[in-house]
Amino acid sequence: MHGSASRKTLSSTKTTATSSKAGKPASGDTLPDQILRALRKVLPDPQRTYALHEPQFKGQELNYVKDCIETSMVSSVGAYVNKFERMLEEYTGAKHAIAVVNGTCGLHMALKLAGVQSGDEVLVPALTFVASANAVTYCGATPHFVDSEEPTLGVDPEKLQAYLEKDTESRSGFRVNRKTGKVIRAMLPMHAFGHPARLKELMKVAQDFQIALVEDAAESIGSFYHGQHTGTFGLLGVLSFNGNKTITTGGGGAILTNDPELARRAKHLTTTAKIPHAWEYRHDEIGYNYRMPNLNAALGCAQLEQLPAFLKAKQKLHGLYQKAFREIEGVALFSQSARCQSNFWLQTLILQRGRERELEPILEKLHEQKILARPAWTPLHQIAPFQSFPYMDLQTTENLAQRILNLPSSATLGT
Numbered sequence: 001m002h003g004s005a006s007r008k009t010l011s012s013t014k015t016t017a018t019s020s021k022a023g024k025p026a027s028g029d030t031l032p033d034q035i036l037r038a039l040r041k042v043l044p045d046p047q048r049t050y051a052l053h054e055p056q057f058k059g060q061e062l063n064y065v066k067d068c069i070e071t072s073m074v075s076s077v078g079a080y081v082n083k084f085e086r087m088l089e090e091y092t093g094a095k096h097a098i099a100v101v102n103g104t105c106g107l108h109m110a111l112k113l114a115g116v117q118s119g120d121e122v123l124v125p126a127l128t129f130v131a132s133a134n135a136v137t138y139c140g141a142t143p144h145f146v147d148s149e150e151p152t153l154g155v156d157p158e159k160l161q162a163y164l165e166k167d168t169e170s171r172s173g174f175r176v177n178r179k180t181g182k183v184i185r186a187m188l189p190m191h192a193f194g195h196p197a198r199l200k201e202l203m204k205v206a207q208d209f210q211i212a213l214v215e216d217a218a219e220s221i222g223s224f225y226h227g228q229h230t231g232t233f234g235l236l237g238v239l240s241f242n243g244n245k246t247i248t249t250g251g252g253g254a255i256l257t258n259d260p261e262l263a264r265r266a267k268h269l270t271t272t273a274k275i276p277h278a279w280e281y282r283h284d285e286i287g288y289n290y291r292m293p294n295l296n297a298a299l300g301c302a303q304l305e306q307l308p309a310f311l312k313a314k315q316k317l318h319g320l321y322q323k324a325f326r327e328i329e330g331v332a333l334f335s336q337s338a339r340c341q342s343n344f345w346l347q348t349l350i351l352q353r354g355r356e357r358e359l360e361p362i363l364e365k366l367h368e369q370k371i372l373a374r375p376a377w378t379p380l381h382q383i384a385p386f387q388s389f390p391y392m393d394l395q396t397t398e399n400l401a402q403r404i405l406n407l408p409s410s411a412t413l414g415t
């Protein structure tokens with residue numbers, strides 16, 4: 001098994017060495033008090049608001065954006081889109097990268113290109129951002145929610161395999177959900193908070209059950225699984241460059257694939273399916289206007305140049321949090337699995353089982369102090385638009401969602 005959240009070695013009595021501001025002995029402190037005190041070692045300024053994740057623009061951003069404006073290449077034509085795509089290919093090792101207006105539409109296109117059609121089902125973790133499931137519905141398909149595991153926070157491959165064996169069957173080369181009669185066309189594992197899911201095992205499940213694998217790598221630029229960049233394992237993978245992600249283009253995303261034909265189709269579909277011609281408007285299918293504007297790509301080039309520095313700062317921040325939380329009983333800082341390199345997009349504390357009720361008071365306390373920590377997403381099968389869709393047993397997801405606390409994680413905090 002892969003490693004999980006870091007272990008505690010010492011008992012809570014250690015924390016009695018320091019006293020709270022009110023002069024109470026620390027041993028009488030509540031968990032929210034202890035967490036706040038630990039956080040103040042890393043986030044020391046009580047006047048400051050600590051956002052969950054903020055971008056940093058200290059490279060060539062202004063120069064490249066200025067260049068777009070001065071040459072009036074701000075929109076769908078310009079050199080930065082190509083440049084950004086080639087830089088992404090070089091960094092991720094994907095053979096092809098196609099820049100798009102956001103991660104959500106990238107997922108829409110990737111699923112469509114993987115063959116997802118109206119009436120299909122797509123396996124989606126219930127523990128993900130709503131965009132994963134939204135993109136499935138844009139294809140006319142329905143999300144089918146699957147459980148995640150505690151060691152990686154990603155889809156649990158063994159549990160998924162057992163479920164597929166029991167509740168689905170093979171019909172003329174397709175995997176069909178016995179209950180709904182629908183074809184399970186694809187699975188969309190997601191690398192939660194930047195931590196790689198168990199891709200090797202998930203790819204085996206996908207292969208065994210003839211299900212296409214598309215990676216929602218929206219949170220994981222800079223994360224590697226067994227030395228290979230996330231988003232490059234599936235038939236296609238999708239990155240996001242939204243303002244709260246590790247690097248940002250304002251809004252933006254990219255589709256990654258190693259298949260030249262899928263790459264050609266992705267570019268064509270996301271640029272209105274226009275047949276190249278100097279003046280004629282001819283389109284050979286219904287396309288989409290999903291191309292990333294040059295202005296955003298210019299920002300992206302500047303941000304990508306700084307990615308190694310951001311990753312280093314985020315790694316350092318992880319070390320600072322590790323040190324601060326080492327002696328707090330009842331919580332563990334989530335760390336990376338063996339042979340995986342996480343980008344530590346978000347730093348995550350996991351409350352011990354049995355302490356679920358303390359999550360809310362912790363969030364209240366931290367927000368009072370302008371430390372804008374966040375819980376995990378509400379599991380998607382529990383929110384109104386998705387309540388009627390199929391799901392497997394989701395015990396781990398439901399429990400994890402009550403124990404996850406994401407901490408301020410900006411690269412600036414580690415520099």
Ligand SMILES: *Cc1c(COP(=O)(O)O)cnc(C)c1O
Binds near residue numbers: 129219
């Ligand atoms: C951010 C995110 C997306 C969507 O990306 P946008 O660029 O905001 O559309 C999709 N999936 C996950 C898991 C995300 O975190």
